[in-house]
Amino acid sequence: MSKVIKSAIFQPQSQINMNKYQHIQEAAYKANMQLPALELVLFTFGNVSAADKDLGVFAIKPSGVPYDELSPAKMVIVDFEGKTVAGDLRPSSDTLTHAVLYKHWPQIGGIVHTHSTYATAWAQSQRCIPIYGTTHADHNTIDIPCAPPMDDEMIRGNYEYETGFQIMNALAKKGLSYEEIEMILIGNHGPFTWGTTPEKAVYNSAVLERLAHMALLTEQINPEVKRLKDSLIKKHFERKHGPGSYYGQ
Numbered sequence: 455m456s457k458v459i460k461s462a463i464f465q466p467q468s469q470i471n472m473n474k475y476q477h478i479q480e481a482a483y484k485a486n487m488q489l490p491a492l493e494l495v496l497f498t499f500g501n502v503s504a505a506d507k508d509l510g511v512f513a514i515k516p517s518g519v520p521y522d523e524l525s526p527a528k529m530v531i532v533d534f535e536g537k538t539v540a541g542d543l544r545p546s547s548d549t550l551t552h553a554v555l556y557k558h559w560p561q562i563g564g565i566v567h568t569h570s571t572y573a574t575a576w577a578q579s580q581r582c583i584p585i586y587g588t589t590h591a592d593h594n595t596i597d598i599p600c601a602p603p604m605d606d607e608m609i610r611g612n613y614e615y616e617t618g619f620q621i622m623n624a625l626a627k628k629g630l631s632y633e634e635i636e637m638i639l640i641g642n643h644g645p646f647t648w649g650t651t652p653e654k655a656v657y658n659s660a661v662l663e664r665l666a667h668m669a670l671l672t673e674q675i676n677p678e679v680k681r682l683k684d685s686l687i688k689k690h691f692e693r694k695h696g697p698g699s700y701y702g703q
């Protein structure tokens with residue numbers, strides 16, 4: 455006990471605060487390092503955040519720091535209003551988008567944004583990704599939504615903050631909840647994914663990229679291809695997620 459008190463006394467104030475956030479800094483660091491490993495990012499594109507809802511903060515990648523120079527301690531701590539709470543570096547330029555989503559979606563613990571090639575190509579084409587096969591159905595029963603490009607007013611205003619609302623509005627317009635679908639494309643821009651944990655958000659980002667790639671190839675091979683039929687959608691989703699799920703490939 456005395457050891458704990460002693461070490462707290464001799465630590466600078468900033469370090470004590472950082473320690474309180476160590477678990478999300480480590481989670482955010484590990485998840486960020488998955489992006490280059492999964493070939494979802496080039497240079498410094500992309501970012502992952504990890505939230506602690508009880509503390510009302512999230513850890514996010516610093517802006518412009520190459521992946522091989524990252525460390526858990528470099529993850530910046532930000533509150534759900536987008537204000538930096540701890541850390542010496544500038545948080546990712548997409549921080550306000552993450553803050554808006556954490557503030558409004560109580561069940562998520564991680565968010566990922568990348569410019570991964572195939573998902574971004576669909577976003578640039580302003581197209582939802584149609585459900586063409588059972589790989590897609592294993593994860594989602596619907597097309598991956600694509601939000602429209604942002605309005606000029608939103609772009610000229612607080613762009614990153616408005617991007618969060620663009621995501622929420624697009625889901626609302628389609629009658630979807632953030633718990634039903636954990637991925638979206640922003641028209642002209644790229645994908646955002648989320649999940650109950652940062653690991654799940656990264657997993658969703660990699661799955662989305664693979665689905666985007668497969669859908670493109672499918673349309674190239676057969677431009678007349680039809681969406682997956684309902685019976686296969688239902689079968690595949692339920693064997694992985696339903697009460698009698700038995701999927702474990």
Ligand SMILES: [Zn+2]
Pocket residue numbers: 567568569643644
């Ligand atoms: Zn971006």
